[in-house]
Amino acid sequence: xxxxxxxxxxxxxxxxxxxxASAKLNLDPNVAARLRRPGxxxxxxxxxxxxxxxxxxxxxxxxxxxxxxxxxxxGVRYHPEVSLGEVSALAMWMTWKCSLxxxxxxxxxxxVACDPAELSRNELQSLTRRYTAEILNFIGxxxxxxxxxxxxxxQVMAWIMDTYSQHKGHxxxxxxTGKPVxxxxxxxxxxxxxxxxxxMITEAANYLGIGITGCTAVVQGFGNVGSVVTQELARxxxxxxxxxxxTGGYFDAKGLPVEKLLEVADKNHxxxxxxxxxxxxxxxxxELKCDILVPAALEMQIxxxxxxxxxxxxxxxxxxxxxxxxxxxxxxxxxxFVIPDILANAGGVVVSYFEWVQDLQNFFWTEDEVxxxxxxxxxxxxxxxxxxxxxxxxxxxxxALMIGIKRVATAMLWRSLYA
Ligand code: NAD
Numbered sequence: 496x497x498x499x500x501x502x503x504x505x506x507x508x509x510x511x512x513x514x515x516a517s518a519k520l521n522l523d524p525n526v527a528a529r530l531r532r533p534g535x536x537x538x539x540x541x542x543x544x545x546x547x548x549x550x551x552x553x554x555x556x557x558x559x560x561x562x563x564x565x566x567x568x569x570g571v572r573y574h575p576e577v578s579l580g581e582v583s584a585l586a587m588w589m590t591w592k593c594s595l596x597x598x599x600x601x602x603x604x605x606x607v608a609c610d611p612a613e614l615s616r617n618e619l620q621s622l623t624r625r626y627t628a629e630i631l632n633f634i635g636x637x638x639x640x641x642x643x644x645x646x647x648x649x650q651v652m653a654w655i656m657d658t659y660s661q662h663k664g665h666x667x668x669x670x671x672t673g674k675p676v677x678x679x680x681x682x683x684x685x686x687x688x689x690x691x692x693x694x695m696i697t698e699a700a701n702y703l704g705i706g707i708t709g710c711t712a713v714v715q716g717f718g719n720v721g722s723v724v725t726q727e728l729a730r731x732x733x734x735x736x737x738x739x740x741x742t743g744g745y746f747d748a749k750g751l752p753v754e755k756l757l758e759v760a761d762k763n764h765x766x767x768x769x770x771x772x773x774x775x776x777x778x779x780x781x782e783l784k785c786d787i788l789v790p791a792a793l794e795m796q797i798x799x800x801x802x803x804x805x806x807x808x809x810x811x812x813x814x815x816x817x818x819x820x821x822x823x824x825x826x827x828x829x830x831x832f833v834i835p836d837i838l839a840n841a842g843g844v845v846v847s848y849f850e851w852v853q854d855l856q857n858f859f860w861t862e863d864e865v866x867x868x869x870x871x872x873x874x875x876x877x878x879x880x881x882x883x884x885x886x887x888x889x890x891x892x893x894x895a896l897m898i899g900i901k902r903v904a905t906a907m908l909w910r911s912l913y914a
Contacts, residue, residue: 503580504819505794509587511820516896519889525912526904530590533560533583539629541607543622546615555607555626559639560586562601563906564594566637568844569603570644570673571626571651577606581794585644588815589844591899592837596876598848603639605630611646612764623651627658634659636669636855642847643673645718645793649685653678669854672847681850682862684843687869689723689791691842692813693731694870695834696787698877699809703832708732711785713807715739715777716792717766720813720840722757724789729753737775737783740766740792744780747772782806790817797822805831812836818892827890835892837899838873838880845872 510531517527541553556579559567569589572582582604590602607626611619633639643652652674659670668679676682683690700707710733714721717740725735734750742765745751751772759769781788781796784806790796791813797805802822810826811834812818818826818833826833846869853859860868884894 500579501583503578503584505584505816506580508795508816508819509584512892512896513587513900515820516893516900519893520897520901520904522900522904523908526907529907530561530900530903533558533586534562535559535633536579536583537630537633538579539626541622541626541629543618543625545618553607553609553622553626555605555629556582557605557630557633557639557641558582558586558603559633560602560604561590561903562639563903563910564601565599566601567603567639568593568598568600568642568847569605570642570843571647571655572604572606572644573609573611573646573651574606575608575610576793577608582606584794585815588837590903591896592841592844593848593899594902595837595880595895595899596841596845596872597902598844600640600844600848603641604644605641606644609646619651620654623654624658627655628662631659631662634670636667636851640669640847640851641671642843643719648719649673649675649680652680669851672850673843674850679850679854681846681853681860681865683865683869684846684850685719686723686727687846687865688720688813688840688843690727690866691845691869691873692720692724692789692791692811692834692839693727694842694873695839695877696728696789696809696811697731698874698881699811699832699834700787702881703808705786705808710734710787711736712787712789713737713780713783713785714789714791714813715744715780715796716790716814717756717760718791720843721789721791722760724791724811724813725753726757728787733787736785737772737780738766739775739777739780742767744775744777745769745772746775746780746783787811790814793817795819797826799825802826803829805829807831809834812839815840823890823892833891834877835895838876838891838895841876842869842873845869
């Protein structure tokens, strides 16, 4: 395999972030050398019978970065741009995220390069079952537990769980999280990432002395994360003035009708055909004047090129890797309060952990219990990062990475090297 296959903007960003944080930590160079690379990376062919009888061979990936703290954990992404480099970056971020919020889990990520919007239900099911079969020997409740990410949902998780269970000869709900409640999913998982983002925004607003009610917000991406963030912010009395998805952006300075947007998205599986507000581009959306900006779509949306034009007070990263390293210093100069991805969107993996624990115990919790435990874990992590950031005068992102990396490095040194 050529080195180029590992390289993409997201993997370069993940490496640069790691290098900066590990230098600040004075990390043992032997540990750093190992943590720069994933433990294992798989590329699989996923032959799928299409509705017209043709067989199309998709490319799938599963990258397992580090499992020193516990089984690998990470989502599965279906998107045309999925690559080995992108999945590797996302896997590395999962390691730091699980560690930062204190979960006994490692980091992994998977994906298939495909456009789920172009596939029929049958094609999506065939692709998912074959992808699962190809990685079956490398996943499992004690080994590696997949979950949803962009382009996948609870139905895809149900097919993964069923395929794995058919091969084992009995039901194994704990092999995957983010599945429907009817087959061992947990209450509150679908909303967990977006809800967690809003818990973190609330903590940031309190710290900054901004009353959340009456704030304005802009959300990029209107899928699992973005739509829940929008709904939860509106519930708190925030005026949502801009939203977008892959079909474009919608803006109304007086506030968009959130419930109506949710109805459109539910019916059309996107915001296409939305008649509310004025249509703008995704680029224009990010530059709207607002109190709270939430990127909840793809990586590398905020760069050196546009960071100077952002006009928000709080940037809460629902997406993974939406801001590049050069943009970080520009945002710091502009005094934007950044809630970094590995903290802001950690609610998803926290409730995935709760789901795994409930499945292993065969004992299920109420949604109130889930939400309370989620809020406690995230709030504790937020204040740990904020306090250290103030004490050391280092940005929130670097501190979050430093805490995450340090716990993993400490565990590695205790366990030492098997040779
Ligand atoms: P999703 O597939 O449910 O939704 C993605 C949304 O982004 C859709 O509305 C899509 O139209 C939009 N989008 C795609 N390309 C776009 C573009 N170029 N410009 C603007 N919008 C675009 O995915 P999701 O699960 O909501 O994930 C969104 C982000 O959140 C990803 O970065 C993902 O890694 C991250 N994340 C998700 C979870 C989770 O639990 N689902 C957890 C942590 C982090």
